[in-house]
Amino acid sequence: MKFYRLCKMLSILILFLFVTSTCAPATSIVIPTSVVTSTSMPPTVTSAPRTVTFMTPDGTALEGKLSGSGDTAVIFSVMGNCKKGWEDMADLVAKNGMTALTYQWRGCRRSGLVDEEEIQKFVDDLRGAINFMRAQDIMKIILAGASLGGSASAKLMVESQADGVIVIASPAAISQWSFEVESADVNSGVPKLFITAESDTTVPANETRHLYDLAAEPKEWQTYPGTAHGTDLFEGENGEELEQRILKFILGVLAKEK
Secondary structure, X not given: OHHHHHHHHHHHHHHHHHHHHHXXXXXXXXXXXXXXXXXXXXXXXXXXXXXXXXXXXXXXXXXXXXXXXXXXXXXXXXXXXXXXXXXXXXXXXXXXXXXXXXXXXXXXOOOOOEOOOHHHHHHHHHHHHHHHHHOOOOOEEEEEEEOHHHHHHHHOOOOOOOOEEEEEOOOOEEHHHOEEOOHHHHOOOOOEEEEEEOOOOOOOHHHHHHHHHHOOOOOEEEEEOOOOOHHHHHHOOOHHHHHHHHHHHHHHHHHOOO
């Protein structure tokens, strides 16, 4: 009898547990969703600069580096000391969908020395670079140069039918070489940007200002504090701002109707 009662009580208990478990409110199960994060667009990937060779009008072969692609080209001309300084700017131009050409004057020796006689043919060297880029089905050409490179860019502004010109710390004349930029050379209606350091000790700011005064409108004048000359400005505290200033100018030329 006791065994029977015990079994009955166990049956009642099991039934009670079953009923309460089925009547209890269901527990909701939350399945975590993946977190969606916004990602910035990846930067434009460009291939490594390609080595190219081009000829000057007098038959001299020069070597250059071609970066990026696109039907707008920026030709970067170095200073008279042959110091490289445009590579980062060329890379920035390439990443913004344009072609960039950097090169050295024929007077630049691999040793780092400068051939004083050969370097005087710098204008013809830039002519060769321009002719080379014109042969690449380029629609727009922007000339950018520092010191000697800026003087050459200004000299060939009208002749080359450039679409824009950037001059950094450049004189209008080099008397010992019988070189001079005349007003007719810079009498062009294309955008122009002139840049210098306020206390440049190599080419005083007033000499670059004279070149600016010779040029026709539209033109812009930009100075930075300090004594850095030409592309040395990129190495100072204003280097990043200078890069963006030049890029903004170039993109403005790119957007301008022909």
